[in-house]
Amino acid sequence: MSPHDATPAGPGPGPAPVAAGAAPRFAAAVANPKVLRRELTLNERLFVGPFVKALWYTFTRMFRKDITRRYPEQKMEVKPTLHGVPVLVMKEDGAPRCVACGLCEFVCPPRAIDIQPGETDRPIEREPKTFVIDMLRCIECSYCEEVCPEEAIVMSTEYEVVGRRREDFVWDLKKLLKPAQELAARIAWVRKTYKRWDAAAEIAPPPGGVFRDPRWAGRERPVDSH
Amino acid sequence: MTTLTERIVTVADLPQPPGEGDLHSEPMELSMGPQHPATHGVLQCKLILDGEKIVRIDPVMGYLHRGKEKHAEHMTYQQFFTLTDRLDYLQPLANEVGWALTVEKLAGIEVPARAQAIRTIICEFMRLSAHLVWAGIGGVDTGAVSMFMYAFRDREALFDLLDELTGLRTNQEYLRIGGVGTDLPAELIVKMKAWIADFPAHIDQFELLLTGNRIFHQRMRGVGQISAAQAIDLGVTGPCLRATGVGVDLRRARPYLLYPQLEFDVPVGTRGDAYDRYLVRIEEMRQSTRILKQLLDQLPAGDWIAKDWKNVLPPKGRVYTSMEEMIHQFKTVTDWCPPKGEVYQATEAANGELGFYLLSAGESHPYRVKIRSPSFINLQALKPMAIGAWFGDIVAIIASLHFIMGECDR
Amino acid sequence: MTALGAEVLPSTQDGLAAFRVGRDAWPQLAQAMKRDPQLAFELLVDVAGADFPRRRPRFEVVYHLWSLTFNRLVRVKVGVPEEDPQIASVVELWGSADWHERETFDLFGIRFAGHPDLRRILLPDGYPWHPLRKDFPVEGIDNSICYVREGGVLMTRELAVDRPAGADRTPVDLSRGDPAGFSDGAPTLPEEGAK
Numbered sequence: 041m042s043p044h045d046a047t048p049a050g051p052g053p054g055p056a057p058v059a060a061g062a063a064p065r066f067a068a069a070v071a072n073p074k075v076l077r078r079e080l081t082l083n084e085r086l087f088v089g090p091f092v093k094a095l096w097y098t099f100t101r102m103f104r105k106d107i108t109r110r111y112p113e114q115k116m117e118v119k120p121t122l123h124g125v126p127v128l129v130m131k132e133d134g135a136p137r138c139v140a141c142g143l144c145e146f147v148c149p150p151r152a153i154d155i156q157p158g159e160t161d162r163p164i165e166r167e168p169k170t171f172v173i174d175m176l177r178c179i180e181c182s183y184c185e186e187v188c189p190e191e192a193i194v195m196s197t198e199y200e201v202v203g204r205r206r207e208d209f210v211w212d213l214k215k216l217l218k219p220a221q222e223l224a225a226r227i228a229w230v231r232k233t234y235k236r237w238d239a240a241a242e243i244a245p246p247p248g249g250v251f252r253d254p255r256w257a258g259r260e261r262p263v264d265s266h
Numbered sequence: 267m268t269t270l271t272e273r274i275v276t277v278a279d280l281p282q283p284p285g286e287g288d289l290h291s292e293p294m295e296l297s298m299g300p301q302h303p304a305t306h307g308v309l310q311c312k313l314i315l316d317g318e319k320i321v322r323i324d325p326v327m328g329y330l331h332r333g334k335e336k337h338a339e340h341m342t343y344q345q346f347f348t349l350t351d352r353l354d355y356l357q358p359l360a361n362e363v364g365w366a367l368t369v370e371k372l373a374g375i376e377v378p379a380r381a382q383a384i385r386t387i388i389c390e391f392m393r394l395s396a397h398l399v400w401a402g403i404g405g406v407d408t409g410a411v412s413m414f415m416y417a418f419r420d421r422e423a424l425f426d427l428l429d430e431l432t433g434l435r436t437n438q439e440y441l442r443i444g445g446v447g448t449d450l451p452a453e454l455i456v457k458m459k460a461w462i463a464d465f466p467a468h469i470d471q472f473e474l475l476l477t478g479n480r481i482f483h484q485r486m487r488g489v490g491q492i493s494a495a496q497a498i499d500l501g502v503t504g505p506c507l508r509a510t511g512v513g514v515d516l517r518r519a520r521p522y523l524l525y526p527q528l529e530f531d532v533p534v535g536t537r538g539d540a541y542d543r544y545l546v547r548i549e550e551m552r553q554s555t556r557i558l559k560q561l562l563d564q565l566p567a568g569d570w571i572a573k574d575w576k577n578v579l580p581p582k583g584r585v586y587t588s589m590e591e592m593i594h595q596f597k598t599v600t601d602w603c604p605p606k607g608e609v610y611q612a613t614e615a616a617n618g619e620l621g622f623y624l625l626s627a628g629e630s631h632p633y634r635v636k637i638r639s640p641s642f643i644n645l646q647a648l649k650p651m652a653i654g655a656w657f658g659d660i661v662a663i664i665a666s667l668h669f670i671m672g673e674c675d676r
Numbered sequence: 677m678t679a680l681g682a683e684v685l686p687s688t689q690d691g692l693a694a695f696r697v698g699r700d701a702w703p704q705l706a707q708a709m710k711r712d713p714q715l716a717f718e719l720l721v722d723v724a725g726a727d728f729p730r731r732r733p734r735f736e737v738v739y740h741l742w743s744l745t746f747n748r749l750v751r752v753k754v755g756v757p758e759e760d761p762q763i764a765s766v767v768e769l770w771g772s773a774d775w776h777e778r779e780t781f782d783l784f785g786i787r788f789a790g791h792p793d794l795r796r797i798l799l800p801d802g803y804p805w806h807p808l809r810k811d812f813p814v815e816g817i818d819n820s821i822c823y824v825r826e827g828g829v830l831m832t833r834e835l836a837v838d839r840p841a842g843a844d845r846t847p848v849d850l851s852r853g854d855p856a857g858f859s860d861g862a863p864t865l866p867e868e869g870a871k
């Protein structure tokens with residue numbers, strides 16, 4: 041194969057390959073409109089006219105509605121799509137929904153999450169012993185929320201994270217846990233969005249805040265199918 | 267043993283100044299940056315001046331080097347999106363689109379039409395965003411300070427729209443392999459249309475402030491001129507190349523996304539000076555609004571992420587309730603391995619050809635990623651543009667070239 | 677191009693025409709690709725290095741060239757052995773190769789013979805390693821050293837950084853650089869790219 045019969049890169053209507061030899065240089069340029077490059081008019085060269093016009097333009101802006109916000113007093117309108125800092129969802133009994141599977145820890149690009157798993161005697165026997173998010177590292181990408189198989193970590197609407205020392209930004213379970221009602225809007229959004237193409241995958245509200253396969257209903261723990 | 271000493275251009279290297287009695291001054295070494303407001307980020311230019319003329323320029327970069335290419339080798343494909351965001355931070359989503367297309371080409375993923383349309387929309391919004399910043403900063407650099415306010419007014423409104431779509435104002439992390447993060451809701455389309463309906467009038471206002479302004483003319487015309495042959499030799503792409511009269515645009519030359527089906531012109535300049543680069547970018551903003559109008563009017567219905575069980579996370583509802591999908595979810599997140607191979611995929615970013623060269627060894631992370639960043643290559647043109655120019659022009663030249671150091675240094 | 681010693685590579689996912697060429701045949705091929713009106717690759721899009729520690733030759737320099745006349749993109753790969761990491765520069769043909777090659781030198785330690793000004797571009801001058809090589813750990817080596825210029829000579833200086841004792845590090849072959857002999861303020865730096 042010689043490069044002459046190499047396929048032109050990419051499909052579709054590019055500039056058609058030109059016959060070799062007679063190729064006009066940069067044939068691609070032919071069909072492009074030239075930008076208008078005009079000389080200044082006399083008025084513009086005298087400068088005063090356009091100067092006054094521009095000043096007038098700026099002057100008229102003074103009477104428009106403000107587009108800026110007086111920030112600390114006037115807060116941003118919070119929508120469910122907003123990515124605030126990630127927080128953990130609390131079950132009714134005050135424990136986190138999280139089962140310390142570590143998926144969010146794995147996916148977090150800046151490695152902001154640190155989980156130490158632990159065991160309990162409750163039906164769902166795994167829970168995080170410690171769960172720490174370093175808010176200085178977190179880039180609020182929402183990947184953790186997207187991958188969590190338990191709907192246990194969601195983006196809150198809190199976007200003002202302040203502190204005096206670095207340690208203030210390392211949030212532990214106590215700071216991270218938020219009751220589910222507070223996060224209802226975002227949880228609803230997560231359910232709606234991450235259905236993806238599958239509208240049928242309707243999620244029933246979890247009994248007791250725990251998701252279970254309906255086939256397991258009534259059983260404390262799943263029966264091993266083997 | 268070789269010693270690695272830096273070759274510093276010093277005054278002694280230069281030809282001796284003309285003889286006595288001549289009014290020429292001695293050559294002077296001047297360091298501009300890395301914290302100069304006009305160098306747009308952390309670029310240092312070592313200049314050697316003969317009086318007011320620049321005789322040598324040596325851009326020094328790397329102050330913002332974060333080793334993204336090295337990091338990419340240790341991240342999953344999805345995680346690397348967060349780093350591409352921070353390449354050209356004026357158009358984070360356009361970088362993400364470039365990476366998404368690269369990975370999808372490697373893995374052979376079909377992206378549904380709606381997702382493609384949304385991607386095209388955000389690409390064009392990003393072009394507008396980058397050009398708006400350019401217009402604002404370029405205005406400031408040439409003395410038109412109020413231009414900054416008007417450009418940023420529109421950019422803020424634009425970011426409000428993207429905020430509503432993605433949840434973040436900048437560095438959005440919105441793209442997913444196989445599609446996008448969320449759907450584009452109908453009420454947002456209405457808002458976007460309203461913004462676009464207003465925007466051409468705003469471009470006219472920019473032109474009122476700049477195009478016919480005599481000071482602006484004098485700062486930009488004939489400044490930093492390069493010829494088409496020179497630009498091609500230096501690998502310059504994007505608006506800077508088109509300003510020299512070469513109508514090469516990857517949206518046409520190597521089409522991707524929905525661009526083949528869209529109607530738009532690729533404006534070119536005539537002389538290749540700073541003023542042409544300004545005009546080309548202004549015209550590109552108009553063309554972008556034209557593209558956006560077409561897309562928003564006939565946004566295809568359908569899925570916004572590929573229905574691809576092997577490559578995309580399964581629907582959440584199933585993950586909650588079925589063990590198979592749960593395993594699937596874990597597998598996709600932690601061990602998604604595209605096939606072995608290599609791909610070069612380029613997109614037309616606001617500054618030129620943004621290419622990703624990806625080598626995959628069939629693992630869950632790339633083997634090698636090379637980012638062909640347009641700013642880095644275009645910055646080479648600074649030398650021919652600046653040498654022989656007046657010292658005062660360097661600011662206008664840098665402004666018209668418009669490079670982003672986050673992308674240069676990677 | 678096959679006439680000039682290029683071997684056609686199987687096409688990959690992006691369907692580009694790809695060629696591999698020996699290090700010695702490359703300058704001639706490059707010459708032809710640029711100058712031959714039948715080929716007319718005016719624009720050097722990209723130069724990328726790649727490191728395959730278990731392959732011989734270990735390094736590969738990948739060029740992407742674009743012919744605007746024919747709107748054709750090709751990939752050319754040139755192998756570079758580890759013992760003598762050197763390849764002919766193409767700055768004469770494509771001006772854009774200048775920084776591309778400096779970058780590849782910087783990050784891989786591949787030298788480009790005939791380059792007018794081959795020095796580091798992204799990393800500080802005098803940095804002793806080439807970090808995109810596979811044996812360089814992602815967390816870096818010796819962050820405690822900074823480079824200062826004293827009297828025109830590059831020197832290193834230890835920063836007083838408290839690193840926890842026994843902090844985990846990927847084991848790395850340090851014979852490539854010599855951090856120990858480096859901190860005594862000796863003005864010479866470890867040999868570039870030397871094993």
Ligand code: SF4
Nearest residue numbers: 148178179181182184
């Ligand atoms: S939002 Fe992103 S960065 Fe923050 S904790 Fe979650 S995954 Fe990590």
Ligand code: SF4
Nearest residue numbers: 138139141142144188
């Ligand atoms: S992904 Fe969810 S369940 Fe798993 S550790 Fe993170 S928060 Fe807990």
